[in-house]
Structure formats: structure tokens, C-alpha cells
Amino acid sequence: MIELIHVTKRFGDAVAVDDISLSVGKGELCVLVGTSGCGKSTTLRMINRLIEHSDGEIHLDGQPVREFREEVLRRRIGYAIQSTGLFPHWTVERNIGLVPRLLKWPANRVRERVEELMALLELSMTEFADKYPSQLSGGQAQRVGVARALAADPEILLMDEPFGALDPITRESLQDELARLQARLHKTIVFVTHDMDEALRLADRLVVMNQGRIVQQGHPIELLRAPADAFVESLLGGEDRGLKEAALLPVSERMSPLGPGPLAEERIARDATLREALSVMLWRHVEHLAVVDDDEVPIGELSLRRLVGARDHDA
């Protein structure tokens, strides 16, 4: 668990981070989002002391980070950055095994751990172990970056725009992968991005920052429904907000039980998002969809009226 209490960072006269308080619970994925220069990256890097905070306190499991030796602290915290920061003169295997080696794990245990992580991130050991970073695609390099951050099985993971330099398709697939990993590993993650779609997609807790301050924080749905001010609203996409919210809600949330009438022809999966359901309706020119479970068995219906959240007086 990470706690920031009235933390301030000044560079000379400039205040980069202004008196912020934030608490990230165990197993929570907290996304810091904001325009560039808003202090989100600085905040992240104060947690592993790549930047020392000027005022306030940062606690890790109740202990001030200043009480740790820098290196010891950082070896406990996984760290992944945008350009991957992989060492170009080391093979993939050596890169991933870095922190375990710093922690003086025996060689065979490091090797086992690297194999485990490469399997977890779907990197073939035989194909990639001996490659150098320059021989990898952007997506592969970023997987290696994430594997390296996870290597010593840290409780806490700091990710600084890790997917920022990737093309949209690779980025989405890596976002899915991170969500999948997080569902399995339950790390405490602080994730920095300026991409609101990415933030909404991944966050358990969304923290919007502007000019060094936290403007609003909460669950993505809460922010979408009640943005604190015009800045948050514009960051959340203004008129696009409806679609962004729909992308966060599953079909099962709005479906109605199977009625007596004939079943609609077009189908949608129970765990698809409302946004996908709306897209199917627009594309097929229909107002009703049959909701099916994983085995394609119909379990309910979704009407356009229910999808948009109108009260069902007549149903």
C-alpha cells in the first residue's frame, strides 16, 4: 500500500507537485492522468525516489520511503517506462533477470524465474531469450520491459506511460494483457498516462492531475458521471463521455430477462460492453439484441431504450 501525505516537489522556484495526498490500496490499479507537465510523472518517480520529494511524506506499507536505502527500495518496486529502457548490450534473458540478480538470487532460480515470466508474457524462450533489444519489435520490447519490472515479484509496480510509444493496435493488446495479468497477480500498480481511453480502461482508481494538483479522484464511472470541473470534463472527452462510459459497462448491467415474445436475431455476448452493443445496433439497424452467455445460450434481451438507460415505464 502506498500513501502520499501532503507531498510537494519544487524544482528551484517552480512547483511541480503541489501538496497532493493520495492513497493506493493493496491490489489497486491507480492511474494518474493529465496533460503533459501536470506533475504525474514526477509524482510517480517520487515513490521510488528517482526524484526526492521536497515536503510531506510518502509511505510504503506505513514506512516512510526515506527510511529505505534507495537501492533497496527500488529493488522492491517494479518499474517500467515508455522507451522500455532495456539495456541494449544485454540479451532479453539478462535484461529480465536484472533485479533478481541484484538481489543475489542463485543463478538457477533467476533462470527459472525468467522462463516463468517469458511464458507469462507469451514470449517464446527459444525465440527471444538470446535476442538483443534492437532485434525486437516495439510491442515485444515493451513485454520484455514489463517482464523485467515483474521479475523479482514486487508488491508494487510503477509504470510511466509504458505503452505510449506503441501503435494503437499493439497498445490495446498490451492493455488487455496488463488487465489480464492484474486479474491474476493483484499487484499494487501506479500507472501514468496521458491517454484517457487507456486510463478508463485500466483504472480501479482514476486520479486526474492538473498543474501539480489532484483535481479529482475516484472510480472511472464516478468521474464520468460527475466530473469535478470543466478541466476534468474536457479531459474525459466532453460530448464523447457517453460512449466512454458505455465502454466501461457490461451488457449484463442493462439487460432485461427473456420475455415471452420472439427472440431478436442479432446477438451480443453477456460480457461485451454497452458501447459494443450500441455499435451492433447502429450497424444492423435494430433496436433489440439477444444477450447470450459464453455457450451462446440466450439469457436475456437488450433494447435500445434500456441500453441508453431510459426508465422502462412500459416494459
Added chain:
Amino acid sequence: MRRDAVQPNIVLASLFLATLVAWLGLDAVSVAPNRIVPGQGVDVLGVAGWGGMAVSISPLLVALGLAWRPTPDRLRWSTGLVVLMLSALPVWLMVAAAFTVDPDMPQARMGIGGGVWMALFLLLLALIELRTRLTMPRARGWALLLVPLASLAACLSFGLEPLALRQEYQGRSEAFVSAIAEHLLLVGVAVCLSLLLGVGLAMAMRHWPRAQRVGFAILNFLQTIPSLALFGLLLAPLAWLSSRFDWLAAFGVSGIGWAPALLALIGYSLLPMVRNTYVALDEVDLDVIEAARGMGMSRGQVFRQVRLPLALPLILEGIRITTVQAIGLTAVAALIGAGGLGTFIFQGLGQAAMDMVLLGALPILAMALVADALLGALTDLLRPGGAT
């Protein structure tokens, strides 16, 4: 049918053509009755007659033909021919010595003519071109040169007594060996010391940015002083120091000799060394350093395991430049009695004996080429994964 799929290799063709022109147009050798009299040029016809000339140019004509449609196979044949021709050059000199030098005149000597020098130079260029075309590994290119070198060694041990270079060498074989040793020692010590000093200075400059501008200004200034002037400038203070401190004098320090030469060499070596080291250490990707720190590496670990290895190819580049430069500069140091191969160059110039100049200059050239090649190969070796 695509008959013109293989274009003629213009580079090879013109190199071979130029070799042919030089071979036929310039003197093959020059012959002099003794050391003082300037030599008399003899061309290919004069050496071996029409028949000999025809034999001597036949491989060249074949190579020229092969360059017209350079398939990989033909390029391999051309490589063989070039190596053959290079190996035949010493044999050719033996033939020339037999036909042109009067065995009854023990003072008579034969110099190598422009035709042979040009052929040597152009054929080496052709070999480089062939190596590139055939994407031959660097090591194999060098291995190919062993054949002509072996041929040269064999010819020197079995004959070629009238060769002027050899006669110059024969008279001073001991001086020659010790000159090479002195030369290598001066260069080696200067490069090692300037490497230590240079890395130290570069790291100090990184630590104190203010020292950086002053440091580079001084080193740049040092570089602009002509070498002879620098020797002159060092003469007085060193002479004074050695007269004041007996232990310095006992150590062999004086106004002339190895001490000013070494100091000057180090002075000139520092700029390329410091500049390359500084830039190399400074230009390591900041994200990589940041990641290394973020992973929990200590300062020392970041430097030893990340910054230094990534900087190493560029630092080696600095060592390479410095070494090649020092090999050349050491020749000048002979003027102030520091010894080395420059001794022969300046003695030869004084006596108007060009062959003696060559005796000093050729090994310097060879040393520079070998140092360049070895350090270049080492740099390639240390650049892993195709990373730059």
C-alpha cells in the same frame, strides 16, 4: 532473357586498367651503381623483354575480363588472381634484380620503381573492393594478405640482396630492430598514460561541468601547437628541472630525448582521448540510465554495468585515433633524439638516401595500418546485438 542482369563492376575494371597503365607506363625498378648516384629507371620491357611483359600482364587482363560480368564466382576468381599478383610482386623484383643488376658490382643496388608501388597500391584497393562485394568477414580479408606477405618473406630470405631497402636494412639491422622497439614503446606508454589521464579527466569534467569548458579549451589549444614548436617549448623547462632535481636526471629526464617526446605525445593524445571518452559517457541514452537506477542499481553498478560498456565502442574509437596519430607523431620526435623509426627518415633525408627514408617510413605506415585494423576489429567485437 535478361542478359544484362549483371552489370560490369566499374570500380574493379578501372582499378585493373589503372594498374595496367601504371605497370606498363612507369618504371619497374631503378638501378644505381652505388648508394650516392641517383638510380636509372628500367621499365617492364627493359626487365623482362616482350615475353616477360606478356606473362606479367596476363593475370591482369584475365581479372579485367572477369570484372566485366562479376558474378560471385568470378569475383572469387578475381580475388584469387589479385592475391596471386600481389604474391608475385616480390618474385618479380627477384627477376628484375637478376636481369638488371650487374653481379660484379657489389655496390650496385636496385630501387623499387613507381610501376611496382602503384601496382601494389591499386591491387590492395581492388582487394578491398572485392572483400566488400563478397561481404567477406574482416578476418578473412586480413588472412588473404598473409599469402603475399609470406611470399615477400621467402623472397627476402632467398634473394633480393641487391634491393636497396634491404641493403639499407642490412647495414643497420640492430638499429632497425631497436628503433621499432623504441617507437612501439613510446607510442604504447604515451597511449596508455593518456588513456588513464583522459578517462580521469573526462570523468572529472562530467562531475564538474564548469571544468569542462576550461579543460576542452586547454586541450584544443595544445592541439594547435605545431609539434616541433612544442618540443622546443618543453626543452628549457625540462632541462631546468633535470638540473634542479638529481633524481629526475638520474631517471633520464632532460631537455631532449624521450621525456619531452613523451610529454608532447601525451599532450596531443589527450584531446581525442578526452573528447571521445567524454562524449561516449555522456551520450549513453538517458532512459537506459534512468531505468538502471529505477531497477535499483547503485551508482557504481550503473557506471560499471551500463554506462561504461555502452560507451566502450566510442572510447575504443578514441584509442584508435590516438594510437594512429601517436605512431605518426613519434616519427617527428626523432628530431629531438627520442629515437624511433623517425631516426632513419631524418638521416635518410640528410644523406639524400631515399631508400633509407623508406626504411623508416614503411614500418610506420604498416604499424599505423595494423593498429587501426586491430582496434577497429576490437570495436566491432564489443558492439553487441547490432546496437550502435
